[in-house]
Amino acid sequence: MPLFSLHSPPFSVRIATDSPTLFNDLSLLYPQELLCPSVRAAHIYDFHIDFKRHFSGKSRPYHFRTGSEHFRMADANQLIPTFEWGLNWCVSAYQQQYLAIHAAVLEKNGLALIMPAPPGSGKSTLCALLMLRGWRLLSDEMCLIDPVNGLLQPYVRPVSLKNASIDVVKQYQPGIKIFHRTPDTEKGTVAYLRPSDSSWQHANVCAKPAWIVFPAYQAAAEPVALFTMPKADTLLYLAQNSFNYAVFAAEGFSLLSQLVENTVSYRLEYSDTEQMLECLEQLLC
Template structure:
């Protein structure tokens, strides 16, 4: 694995990383199992190509992270793992158009499959982490991928990115949870990762059909949990606002979105009581 180059096969995408940092490679090995991480195969077609290079800027030695043709960010060594994960998110959000993509988490338990679209800061990742630790299968914490033909949810299993107080919540509730890395002083504060559970990795290529679309929002000032229906029109508009590529896909995106929304139940979940929110989601059928 020359110069610490590596490939990451997180279905349905394959990522090639041209990397000169053993620090990054060692960190990525903590986040992903050996079954999806390995050397670059010369006869494999990869979806994304990230470059991690050390560049001298004045008196500082910083790292460049970007794709073959697009700059993503400059960073220091300590923040490389977080920047790598964000660059992977950026690659999916910006450059793939095989699937309709939303900024949303996806989890499944039994016959219930929920999509959790949310704006940053709404508590989506914390809620997803807690559901996964209660036995739900994680399909994605960051990006919901919708097949353009069937409208099925295509998984993209990766570590759950947690920040600041969310890290404390998970550690207090689940002291034995499989956490990796603790990266302070990033632009988003302290970042750490909750590793997907065994059932999540076992089903990392298993699609599912959505039964519920729930728009979560944690609000510490909420006196009474709101768990109420969302109209079809309002729900579609919220999904469009959370989509990375709806406008790019045009008619294909509209058809997939229409098919997705035809049979799901849409709900708004606004809460301050996390236990009550989890209980409501567990009762879905």
């Protein structure tokens, strides 16, 4: 299938590929109504992706790029993780309508939880487990702040699980379907969990930010330790982990200041995931 499109609000993507499997592989992760086997001639796409085989050699022949900008090469057995990482790159590097922060976002009862955290903190694991406990997923990777009203715009995509977190999620809910387990990537073994039906159905519903939690998994730590974060530290960390804070300039500072002022911030250190989930839901709900 040389051309197809993906419409996951708020962005739409046109994909050109010569991979015989990419469309079908993505159909396991995205609903049929979002993944279309064609493109619309009159539609303005946010991103035009070229993901084709450009070398005949055996080592990483597929290239992911948008326009003249190259992102990454990939082997045929790593097309899905490269595609998902590539979409993150497109949004983080090129969209400027939202202030974007590297963070997971979930919602319950109309209020949103933001979880910014570095790799290895357990952010994606917590995101997946909270979704399985009934929270609505807005994003596993992107906190998108609407500068007009300060609300959080969903960007629903599959949850990326890595290494040990794959088995943690499977043990938490036996029988759960986890797709495209791919070993030996630059991030180790990667696999994907489909968002819940409710998350897809409410992909156009913004949420009001209420909490910011910085998770930190530490094997030698207490089962759960919770600390209130100073607002100044929270603001600094969010600015450092924003993809386009410098582009928004003074408006970005104003948006983050408003976000921090209107939310409560915590640092959560844990070694026991189940106790942590119970503590988190008691605290927030």
